[in-house]
Each structure stands twice: as structure tokens, then as C-alpha cells.
Amino acid sequence: MKRIAVAAGMVIAAVAMMGMGSRGGDAPKRPKITGIAFVRIKVTDEKAARAFYNEALRMPQIKSGSFGPSAECLFVNITQQVDLVKTVGPSTGRQIESVGMFTSDVKGLRKYLVARGLRPGALNSGASSVTSFEIKDPENHALEFLQLNSNGIGGSISGGPPIAGRLIHAGWVVKDREAMDRFYRDVLGFHLYWQGGMKDDRVDWVSMQVPDGTDWIEYMLNIPDNADKHLLGVMNHIALGVPSVREAAEALKKNGVKLTEEPKIGRDGKWQLNLYDPDDTRVELMEFTPVEKPCCSEFRGEHPKP
Numbered sequence: 001m002k003r004i005a006v007a008a009g010m011v012i013a014a015v016a017m018m019g020m021g022s023r024g025g026d027a028p029k030r031p032k033i034t035g036i037a038f039v040r041i042k043v044t045d046e047k048a049a050r051a052f053y054n055e056a057l058r059m060p061q062i063k064s065g066s067f068g069p070s071a072e073c074l075f076v077n078i079t080q081q082v083d084l085v086k087t088v089g090p091s092t093g094r095q096i097e098s099v100g101m102f103t104s105d106v107k108g109l110r111k112y113l114v115a116r117g118l119r120p121g122a123l124n125s126g127a128s129s130v131t132s133f134e135i136k137d138p139e140n141h142a143l144e145f146l147q148l149n150s151n152g153i154g155g156s157i158s159g160g161p162p163i164a165g166r167l168i169h170a171g172w173v174v175k176d177r178e179a180m181d182r183f184y185r186d187v188l189g190f191h192l193y194w195q196g197g198m199k200d201d202r203v204d205w206v207s208m209q210v211p212d213g214t215d216w217i218e219y220m221l222n223i224p225d226n227a228d229k230h231l232l233g234v235m236n237h238i239a240l241g242v243p244s245v246r247e248a249a250e251a252l253k254k255n256g257v258k259l260t261e262e263p264k265i266g267r268d269g270k271w272q273l274n275l276y277d278p279d280d281t282r283v284e285l286m287e288f289t290p291v292e293k294p295c296c297s298e299f300r301g302e303h304p305k306p
Helices: 002-023 046-056 106-115 177-187 229-235 245-254
Strands: 033-043 072-075 081-086 096-103 130-136 142-148 166-173 191-196 205-209 216-220 237-242 271-276 282-287
Touching: 033 046, 033 142, 033 166, 046 072, 046 081, 096 106, 096 166, 106 130, 106 142, 166 229, 177 205, 177 216, 229 237, 229 282, 237 245, 245 271, 245 282
Parallel strands: 033 081, 096 142, 166 216, 237 282
Antiparallel strands: 033 096, 072 081, 130 142, 166 237, 191 205, 205 216, 271 282
């Protein structure tokens, strides 16, 4: 009985010391996570994808500043990219391969995640002017955190103005919101920006905003297991911010794009227009601020700016 009591006392003491160490500031703090750096999209036909992103959306292609060494890099602006990666086999509707996020201290963030019991990948300094690492979220979506080195990404953007100048969010099909919240909210510090659904009493979309900026990740909930490729492509998507969706629609038409949908006001009160790349991945054009009251819930974060 004495041995059991002593052992129990040692465990209690160890737990108490761990708590004291955490309160004393020994645990690493989370560096800033400021926004989306890139979205890497799998494509089955590089030529067709290039025609959509480079020609229709007027995203310039610059090889010298790409974050990914094996991707075809298209710039949304001087710091944000859409990377196209050739994939073998037919598209599945799950074409979003990874999302890159900027952090103020990539080494510090990796140390922070290790201290929280997670297993991020090794640091990589081989691509362009960045240092980065990858980690998977609870549903196996790939996140890459990166820090720009002092000399920046290099290159410059030339040519006519792009259709959209900001990458503001990326969405994924999510099965377990609680598990994702424990990762994005409790560990990474993301917070709720807005949530809503097709009906007022149902949550189908959850926008989780980065802790130190205005970009967000969107959980796409309540998707059936037998969803077809088109529905999955609608849900696994990216969003580009534009000052005016209707003006962007007119610019697309002048650029020879035949729209399959018309601009509309979404349930969040923002004007939006849905486009689809050759693999059915949805590219949503969205205005930065709402023009009417959103359904379901109020906004809880700052809106992105042009």
C-alpha cells in the first residue's frame, strides 16, 4: 500500500510540475499565422488548366518565384499563388492537394506544434526563397506553413490586370467538425468568422479565420459519402476576392469566357460568382464585404480588403 501511495504521489507531483512549467512560460508560444500563401491544385490536363487559370482568369505565370519546385506557378498577386500539379488518372473532385499559410516564424511554429504533441514534417529550405514544413490536419488535408526569407520571392508581375487580386479562402469537405476545431481553433488559434447553411437552422459551412489576418479555411459539412465528382469539386474549392463580382463577370465575358452561372448574393450576404476549372474544381469570385444581412449568424471577424 505504501508503494502505491508513493507512486501516486510521484505522478501528482509530476503533473503539478508540468503545470507550473507551462504557467511559468516554458511552453513555446504560437508565432503569427497571417494568411494564405498558395493553394496547390491537382489537374489532369495541364494545357486546359493553364488556359483557365492563366488565360481566362489572367493569372500570370512566373517560374522564378514559385513556392513549389514541381508545380506550375500562377500568381494571384506578388505574394499569393495558385500552383497546378499534374496528376495521373481521372479527376475525383478532391483536387485541392494542399494549402500554404504564411507564418512570422516557421521554425518557432514547428517547435510549438511539436510541443503540443503533433508531428510536423521536416523544415525545407529548398524551394525559392522560403523555409517551410508540412503537417496534416485531422482529416488528412495537407497544410504547409512557410516564411519568406529576407530577399523575398523574386520576379515581378506584368501584363494586363488579373480578374481577381486576392486569394481569400479555401474550402474542404469535412466530416468531423469537433476534431477539426481542436486542431484549427485550439492548437493553431483560428477563430470563427461566419457559419451558415442552405437552411437557417442548419450549419453546412464554417469559415475559420486565421488568427492574425483575414483569410480563412472553410469546412464544408454534411456531404454524403457517395457524393459525385461534381459535388466534391463544388465543395473542395478556392475563393478569389474582387471589388465587384458583376464587373468581374463582364471582364470574363470580354475575355471569351462563357459563364455557366450568373452572379448572385450568397447566404453570407456577399455577391459571388462560381466558375469551374476543367477538373470541376470550383473557383469562387467573392466580394470582400456583404451587401445585406447574412443568414444564420453574424460575422465575427474583420472582412478582407482588396
